Amino acid sequence: FELKQSPSVSVSPRQTATITCSGDGLSRKYVCWYHQKSGQAPVLVLYEDSKRPSGIPERFSGSRSGTMATLTISGAQVEDEGYYYCYSTDRFGGVFGGGTKLTVL
């Protein structure tokens, strides 16, 4: 079970950033999304495809259709820069996508 992400996305501030995650098993699995800044532990931004944990801004939203999950940041801000990883589970445990570097400038 492999999760594939595009290596990088670049947007200007206040634009919409879209990050995708694809995998054959995703049609039957929930996806989580994590944001990681350099030198820090990842932070959960979405779980069960589209639910936001407490403290995550409303500009973060998510969806899943078929074998693809999408993270959307509506009105991206400079502090949203960093790497985003999708995550799901298979019969061996957790699986991470390769990560997408988001640049906001």
Place this chain on the structure above:
Amino acid sequence: QVRLQQSGPRLVKPSETLSLTCVVSGYSIGSGYYWSWIRQPPGKGLEYIGGIYYSGGTYFNESLRSRATLSIDTSRNQFSLQLASVTAADTAVYFCAREGNPISIVGKIDFWGRGTPVTVSS
């Protein structure tokens, strides 16, 4: 608030065993969830190592299964990772984390340790 405090040596010699411990506060690990390890080599993405339930059930990344051992001590509210026969390719930041839901591994990784950088070098 669940907190995970990691400890262990930051330098390990090639062919030796890497050992890390994660002490949990704010939640009794005997109440459920999987307690897991994730690593991140320098400049690379996140790699799942494995997770353990309080009853001893485990999941492993198949590529590391032969070298990784997970253990859990509910009396001390801590869990541990041992990785045998390490090489330079095992150099990474190692994170401990809480994974899943109270009864299974399906869910989210919601609490993370701060990470321990481990270098494999003679």
